[in-house]
Amino acid sequence: MQILKSSKCFDGEVRFYEHDSLTTKAKMRFSVFLPLQATPPASCMIWLSGLTCTEENFMLKAGAQKYLADKNIMLICPDTSPRGLNLPHEHEEDDFGSGAGFYLSATTPAYRDHYDMYNYINHELYDLIIDKFMRSTAPKISICGHSMGGHGALVIGLKNPDKYYKISAFSPIVNPSQCPWGQKAFTGYLGNDIEEWKKWDATELIKSGCQHPRQIVIEQGTADPFFEKQLLTANFAEACKDYEQNLQVNYHAGYDHSYWFIASFIGQHIW
Numbered sequence: 244m245q246i247l248k249s250s251k252c253f254d255g256e257v258r259f260y261e262h263d264s265l266t267t268k269a270k271m272r273f274s275v276f277l278p279l280q281a282t283p284p285a286s287c288m289i290w291l292s293g294l295t296c297t298e299e300n301f302m303l304k305a306g307a308q309k310y311l312a313d314k315n316i317m318l319i320c321p322d323t324s325p326r327g328l329n330l331p332h333e334h335e336e337d338d339f340g341s342g343a344g345f346y347l348s349a350t351t352p353a354y355r356d357h358y359d360m361y362n363y364i365n366h367e368l369y370d371l372i373i374d375k376f377m378r379s380t381a382p383k384i385s386i387c388g389h390s391m392g393g394h395g396a397l398v399i400g401l402k403n404p405d406k407y408y409k410i411s412a413f414s415p416i417v418n419p420s421q422c423p424w425g426q427k428a429f430t431g432y433l434g435n436d437i438e439e440w441k442k443w444d445a446t447e448l449i450k451s452g453c454q455h456p457r458q459i460v461i462e463q464g465t466a467d468p469f470f471e472k473q474l475l476t477a478n479f480a481e482a483c484k485d486y487e488q489n490l491q492v493n494y495h496a497g498y499d500h501s502y503w504f505i506a507s508f509i510g511q512h513i514w
Contacts, residue, residue: 253278257275258276266363271325273320274299274319276312278311287317287376287382291392294391298322305509317376321363338428339427345391358432385411386407389505392412394416396411401454411460414467418446418447446475446482450482464500
């Protein structure tokens, strides 16, 4: 790993890294906040960002460092897709390809060799956290995200309930096989088999029997312009009720899809 830059923050340190990923076969970047303590961090929060974002957005805009420092919790924010490639249609639109990896394992010929964000997060980055930062055989790692990243947090957490202490999300895409963003991405990354789409859809995972032992928490603004057509929060809530997954959805009047919304409630997601 190469440190690109670092800055002191709340007596801890914010760092930006780059490394060669074996999973994506590309250079990947991530940012970390390391609280200043005599011992390694007690736990870690993985944050997955949304469409068009990089490893910088949450670190710069959410205001989470003070909460993390107080509780001796590390934060790691990976980029949202591989970079430095020139795959078909990769850079044409902001909801597919570069900056829009959707945290799945692509199977289409154009993308399967590089767009494996699921295994990058769940294995390569997860192991890196333990080996390089926490140095613990029994880590307490939670996963959270926003929008596309909220989708990623729910899917990764539900698929691996033994690895993630807590799952939470802000304005997540909870039923991507039923919304335009998800349908476009899934077609490009997975092809046209709807059954394959369901493996990367949090609502469908709940219906298939996936569960997490702890309560899942979602924050959703009612003034979010994507609430009704893209996020489909009610679909996930209904599935959780039907299949007895403990879920808390907090609706917030007047809040939109922006980082102002995230900054307002992020303190409640530092576990």
